[in-house]
Amino acid sequence: MRDMSSRFLEVTPNMQMKGILLKRAARLGVMLMALAAFVGLVPSANAAAGNTGLKIYELAGAGALAGATYRQDTIVLFNPTQAAITCTGCAIQTHSGTSNTAAWSVYQLPTVTIPAGGFYMISASSASLASIGSLSPIPYDYQLSSIEDGGQANVPSTQNIMSSTVGVIALTSSTTALTAGGSPQCGTGSQLLDLVGYGSTFSTNSATSATPASCFAGSGAAYYDGGSAIGRQLGVTRKNKCLDTFDNLNDFVNVPLTYYNSSSAPQVCPTGNQLNAIVTAGPINPLVGGAVKFKAVITPSSVPTGTGVRAFLNFDMPYYGSTQLELFDDGTHGDTTAGDGVYSLSTTIPSSVVTGYVYPANVTVTDTLGGQYIGSTNLYVGLPIPQYLGNNSIRILAWYGAGNLSASEYGRDTVILFNPSQAPIEMKNWSLQTDGATGAFTAVSYLLPDVTIPAGGYFAIAGSGPNYTSGSACTSTHCNTNYAYDYELKTLEGTETPTTNNLSSTAVTVALVSSQTPIGTCPLASASLVDLIGIGADNGTSNVTCFAGSGQATYTATTSPARLVKGVNYAYATIRKNKCGNTYNNAADFMLGYIDFQNSSSTPDPCPVGIQMAVTTPTATPASGGVTDPSTFTATVVPASGPSSTGVNVTADLSNLGLSATQAMYDDGTHGDKTAGDHVYSVATVSTTGIVGPEPGLIVTATDNQGNAARNLIPYTITAGQIALSSAKQTATVKAGDVATFPITVTASHGYSGILNIVCVGSPNTNNLGVPISTQCVSTPPELTMGTNATSTISLAIATGTTFSAGPSRSLMIGLLSIASLGLLTIGIFRRKHLPAALLVVLVSMMTLNTTACGKNGGLGNTSAAPGTYTYVVTATDSSTPLISASITFTVTVQ
Numbered sequence: 001m002r003d004m005s006s007r008f009l010e011v012t013p014n015m016q017m018k019g020i021l022l023k024r025a026a027r028l029g030v031m032l033m034a035l036a037a038f039v040g041l042v043p044s045a046n047a048a049a050g051n052t053g054l055k056i057y058e059l060a061g062a063g064a065l066a067g068a069t070y071r072q073d074t075i076v077l078f079n080p081t082q083a084a085i086t087c088t089g090c091a092i093q094t095h096s097g098t099s100n101t102a103a104w105s106v107y108q109l110p111t112v113t114i115p116a117g118g119f120y121m122i123s124a125s126s127a128s129l130a131s132i133g134s135l136s137p138i139p140y141d142y143q144l145s146s147i148e149d150g151g152q153a154n155v156p157s158t159q160n161i162m163s164s165t166v167g168v169i170a171l172t173s174s175t176t177a178l179t180a181g182g183s184p185q186c187g188t189g190s191q192l193l194d195l196v197g198y199g200s201t202f203s204t205n206s207a208t209s210a211t212p213a214s215c216f217a218g219s220g221a222a223y224y225d226g227g228s229a230i231g232r233q234l235g236v237t238r239k240n241k242c243l244d245t246f247d248n249l250n251d252f253v254n255v256p257l258t259y260y261n262s263s264s265a266p267q268v269c270p271t272g273n274q275l276n277a278i279v280t281a282g283p284i285n286p287l288v289g290g291a292v293k294f295k296a297v298i299t300p301s302s303v304p305t306g307t308g309v310r311a312f313l314n315f316d317m318p319y320y321g322s323t324q325l326e327l328f329d330d331g332t333h334g335d336t337t338a339g340d341g342v343y344s345l346s347t348t349i350p351s352s353v354v355t356g357y358v359y360p361a362n363v364t365v366t367d368t369l370g371g372q373y374i375g376s377t378n379l380y381v382g383l384p385i386p387q388y389l390g391n392n393s394i395r396i397l398a399w400y401g402a403g404n405l406s407a408s409e410y411g412r413d414t415v416i417l418f419n420p421s422q423a424p425i426e427m428k429n430w431s432l433q434t435d436g437a438t439g440a441f442t443a444v445s446y447l448l449p450d451v452t453i454p455a456g457g458y459f460a461i462a463g464s465g466p467n468y469t470s471g472s473a474c475t476s477t478h479c480n481t482n483y484a485y486d487y488e489l490k491t492l493e494g495t496e497t498p499t500t501n502n503l504s505s506t507a508v509t510v511a512l513v514s515s516q517t518p519i520g521t522c523p524l525a526s527a528s529l530v531d532l533i534g535i536g537a538d539n540g541t542s543n544v545t546c547f548a549g550s551g552q553a554t555y556t557a558t559t560s561p562a563r564l565v566k567g568v569n570y571a572y573a574t575i576r577k578n579k580c581g582n583t584y585n586n587a588a589d590f591m592l593g594y595i596d597f598q599n600s601s602s603t604p605d606p607c608p609v610g611i612q613m614a615v616t617t618p619t620a621t622p623a624s625g626g627v628t629d630p631s632t633f634t635a636t637v638v639p640a641s642g643p644s645s646t647g648v649n650v651t652a653d654l655s656n657l658g659l660s661a662t663q664a665m666y667d668d669g670t671h672g673d674k675t676a677g678d679h680v681y682s683v684a685t686v687s688t689t690g691i692v693g694p695e696p697g698l699i700v701t702a703t704d705n706q707g708n709a710a711r712n713l714i715p716y717t718i719t720a721g722q723i724a725l726s727s728a729k730q731t732a733t734v735k736a737g738d739v740a741t742f743p744i745t746v747t748a749s750h751g752y753s754g755i756l757n758i759v760c761v762g763s764p765n766t767n768n769l770g771v772p773i774s775t776q777c778v779s780t781p782p783e784l785t786m787g788t789n790a791t792s793t794i795s796l797a798i799a800t801g802t803t804f805s806a807g808p809s810r811s812l813m814i815g816l817l818s819i820a821s822l823g824l825l826t827i828g829i830f831r832r833k834h835l836p837a838a839l840l841v842v843l844v845s846m847m848t849l850n851t852t853a854c855g856k857n858g859g860l861g862n863t864s865a866a867p868g869t870y871t872y873v874v875t876a877t878d879s880s881t882p883l884i885s886a887s888i889t890f891t892v893t894v895q
Contacts, residue, residue: 054078054085054114055244056171056194060235060257061162061224063125069256072140073124073162074235075169076260079114080242080269086113090193091175092122092144094161095168095186097197097213097221104170104177104187107144107161117266121259125160141262165211166199166224186215197248198224198236218247223254223360240373242269242301243276253376254360267370272303277311279363279375282609282642283422287382288355289348293334293609293642296327296343296363296375306367311343313363327363336644355382394419394427394453395531396512397579398595401503401555402570403464404481408474409571411481413463413503414595417512419453420580420607426452430530431516432461432489439509439522439534439546446502447492447516456604460597462488463503465496476568478594486600505555505570507542509534522546533586535574538696549585554592556696565656565696572697578614578710580607580640591713593699605707609642615650615700615712624717626750627658627690628789632672633714634682635665635700640708647705650681652714656697658688665700687751690718721752723786725876725888727796733893734800736864740892742796746784746876753788755879760796762872776800776865777872784876798872800894801864865894 057078064071075092079085088111093104114120123140145159162169170178170187171194178187187195197216200223213221222236235257238244245251276299286292294313300306311327327345331338334346343365353359358380365373394417403413415432419425430448433441453459462485473479489503490496512531513519519526522545534547537557544552556572565571572592576582583589618635625631633652639645655661665683669676672684681702698714724747732740746756760777780795870892878884 052081053193054087054090054171055080055238055241056169056196057119057241057260058235058237058257059124059162059169059196059198061124061167061198062164063160063162065164072127073160074140074257074259075122075124075162076257077114077120077122077171078238078241078260079116079118080244082116082268082271084113084115084118087111087173089174091172092124093170093172093178093187095170095178095215097163097166097168097186097199097215099214101180102186103180105161106172106175106177108147108175110142110147112141112262114262115266117268119260119262119264119266121261124162138259138261138263166213166221168195168197168213168215170195195248196236196252197221198252200225216248218245218249218251220247220249222248222252225254237374239375240274240276240371241267242371243274243373253362253374255362255374255376270301270303270306270369270371273299273301275299275301275306275309275365275367275371275373277363277365277373277375279361279377281361281377281379284378284609285380285383285421285423286349288353289351291346291348292379293344293346294327294361294363295345296365298341298343298365298373300341300367301369301371304369306369306371308368309365310367311363311365313345313347314361336641349379349381353381357381358383393421393530394425394512395576395579395582396510396533397458398573398575399503399510399533399535399553399555400573400595401463401508402505403501403503404468404473404479405470405505405570406473407567407569409476409478409568410573410595411474411479412466412468412483412485413501414485414573414597415461415463415503415510416595416598417453417459417461418579418598419455419457420582422455422606422609424452424454424457426450427459427514429514429516431513433511433513433519434504435509435546436504437507437509437536437542437544437546439511439532439544441509441511441513441519441521441523443518444513444516446489449487449492451486451600453600454604456606458598458600458602458604459487460485460599463501465498465500467498468501469499470501474568483597484599484601506557507536507544509544509546524548533574533590535586535590538592547586549583549587549589551585551587553586553590556592575711577712578612578708579605580708581612581614581710591699591711592696593711593713596709608640608706608708611638611641613640613645613702613704613708613710614638615702615710618700618712618714620698620714620716623715624719625687626719626721626752627687628751630684630686631716632682632684633665633698633700633716634672634680635702635712635714636680637667637702637710639679640704640706643706645704645706645708648702649704650700650702652683653697653699653701654685654687656695657685657690657718659685687718690751692718692720719750720881720884721748721750721754723748723752723756723876723878723884723886725874725886727888727890730889731891731893732798733895736867736894737801739800740798742798742890744779744794744796744874744888746786746792746794748786748789748791751788752878752884753786753790754881754884756784756786756876757879758782758784758794758874758876760872760874762798762870776870777874779874783879796874796890798870798890798892800870800892867894869893 055078057076059075061073062068063073090109092107095104096102112120121141123143144161170192172191173193174191176191178189195217197213199211199213199221224236234254236252237255238251239253278297281292281294296311298309300309313325325345327343328335329339329343335344358378360376361379362374362376397418398416400410400414402408403410427448428450431444432446432448434445435441466481488496490500510533511529513528514530515528519529523529532548534544534552535555536543536552538554539557541557553574555574556570573595574590575593576589577591616636621632637648637650639648650665652663652665653661654663663683665681666673667681673682695716695718698716699711700714701711703709726745727742734740758779760779762777777798784792784794872890873887875887
């Protein structure tokens with residue numbers, strides 16, 4: 001029929017579609033409320049979450065083809081809102097789905113009002129087009145092209161509008177054609193109400209090529225198989241007609257159509273949570289006759305609450321024996337825990353199933369309210385896990401590109417590969433392709449040997465020669481250059497040398513490829529891409545623009561010697577948090593850590609077939625603190641299943657805080673843990689050292705008796721130590737010429753220790769004759785050495801000058817005092833510690849000498865401070881870290 005293919009490109013932005021839908025709903029709401037007010041009844045405007053207008057509920061494009069069970073291509077619209085919607089001048093628009101710049105074809109719809117929960121069924125081809133297949137069980141409401149063919153209903157046109165392989169169907173509020181655009185927007189315009197792109201990213205028949213769509217809403221196209229083997233009985237249907245995430249890949253499932261038209265009873269959606277389920281199977285590649293377990297984690301609907309929930313496997317699926325099999329939540333049939341909302345079924349693959357195909361395993365969930373959700377997962381019966389499934393194929397487990405650099409952790413550049421699947425995978429004619437920040441893979445960087453990695457097996461690659469060195473080379477315990485690698489890059493090319501250095505120690509993009517052909521720039525949708533990692537600097541100095549998911553993985557980028565971790569600059573490799581887990585998100589899947597060196601001789605570690613172990617939400621309370629401050633570190637551990645984790649052990653590497661590298665964490669209600677047995681592990685402790693700033697390498701590791709391991713990093717920042725100044729009094733009233741004294745307490749906290757310089761500044765600083773008084777404020781001592789979190793005291797003296805004094809009776813005494821003060825000054829010059837005190841005595845003595853040596857009117861006369869209030873600020877500052885500082889203010893009133 002119309003088989004087409006194209007590259008798998010980006011998607012139409014969700015937010016744009018959502019905004020269009022919201023605007024459309026707002027206009028409809030105003031119209032409906034006005035109508036209701038006219039008749040005295042205002043309908044509810046509370047629509048299901050995400051649903052604010054008409055939706056495309058299901059579609060199928062293989063009508064009348066050989067092997068199809070239905071004669072006509074079909075589109076079913078649905079109103080998920082709580083009020084009727086009238087669509088005047090609406091249209092169906094179609095697109096090839098393989099060229100984002102192609103024009104749209106427009107087919108006008110008649111004016112139609114669809115009630116809340118109502119349907120409208122459209123034929124996209126004529127019943128006379130072919131005789132193959134049965135007619136649909138209920139009449140279509142409308143046939144596309146009827147209006148264009150002269151306004152007659154159901155004109156026997158031979159036009160066939162929908163593609164049976166790949167295409168895009170859009171519902172619009174007018175007949176204005178959508179604007180064609182480049183990736184990711186293949187169609188834009190305020191008239192857009194809904195859009196569904198469908199195609200196959202792989203084929204059920206391993207010998208048949210896929211036909212992916214390049215135009216869709218969300219993260220990917222709805223999976224659709226229109227092939228003759230098993231697919232022509234199927235269509236694309238919303239998993240839940242009331243649920244819309246604006247993501248075709250997430251919202252639709254490839255199952256037989258359920259025909260609804262305008263005469264079908266409305267199915268009004270709940271206004272709260274919608275019926276939902278997460279469906280999994282394990283193993284995902286069973287043999288014919290082999291065991292397999294299906295599981296559905298079900299969320300019931302609410303408002304009203306869904307009751308009588310039931311789950312059935314492969315309803316009306318002939319390739320699973322045409323048998324409806326029920327899943328249970330009663331502790332039987334493979335179900336683990338009764339009543340926990342997890343429905344399970346342990347069964348076998350029927351002998352009638354043809355091996356060597358990919359089969360959608362669909363689970364239909366229903367409730368007594370009429371709600372339905374169809375969840376799906378794929379079974380690769382008798383097949384190796386395909387390369388294009390990043391979560392079930394060979395993956396890059398660890399990367400290190402700073403081998404043997406000065407102050408590096410490891411002796412050689414290293415790449416560790418791992419097979420997380422349940423079956424051996426052959427790497428034949430594969431390659432490792434690398435580039436810088438943009439991921440422009442324009443040439444094959446390194447060929448890989450033909451090897452088979454068993455389930456749970458490893459393959460270690462050396463990225464540099466054993467004799468490569470730079471600077472003083474690494475000195476850590478991981479500097480073994482004779483580690484038993486399975487392969488050294490450039491060996492196949494014949495260009496390797498003992499001093500070769502291949503991998504980058506800075507920003508890099510890495511692609512593991514199942515061919516030896518360059519895969520282009522940032523090829524996230526390439527069929528031959530097995531794994532891709534974009535790795536940028538952990539301190540933000542060197543980022544990449546090509547990565548999988550929401551953000552890049554990181555490498556160590558220490559630029560300051562003060563940030564060296566135990567003398568090592570490139571301290572950490574880029575490693576997976578869990579070798580068995582993959583969310584297709586580099587930022588979420590990778591972390592800084594140490595490599596667990598494994599090679600092809602290591603004992604395989606097969607992954608569980610159910611939930612993978614994970615360490616989530618690692619936190620520190622408080623999130624930052626100084627050395628010696630108490631902190632509580634916590635992390636939630638998700639146990640593995642299939643088999644289930646037993647003997648879970650959780651430790652934290654707190655060695656960068658001066659503590660144990662294997663500090664135990666607890667889930668027993670002690671050691672800072674709040675609740676025993678809730679899978680939240682904690683430890684309350686106090687650091688003894690740490691470098692100011694974000695603290696790297698606080699690694700939480702969870703293991704179990706099955707050999708599963710998961711890791712994550714605790715974000716924590718070491719703050720600089722602090723000091724505080726306090727005094728029992730901060731004000732004094734004195735007579736002119738007197739000295740005011742104050743005690744000052746200096747307190748160190750958050751691990752501070754060091755030498756403090758004490759400075760006093762006062763204003764105003766003149767006497768009553770306008771003559772400056774050079775020194776009025778002095779601390780004793782002027783320099784203070786503090787121990788860690790210690791408390792000490794200093795004395796502050798503030799002199800206000802001298803008053804007028806006549807007669808020679810005191811001149812001898814004052815003269816001697818002056819001579820003595822000069823002696824003190826001389827000593828002070830040589831002993832800096834007493835210099836400020838000596839200066840103060842000299843100052844007071846000289847002022848006194850001036851007032852007494854020459855009688856009543858000799859010298860300057862009265863050198864006391866003028867009456868008034870004087871302000872002084874005392875500041876203590878660390879001698880090497882000026883940011884560590886504290887001040888206190890004093891006021892002196894002179895009478």
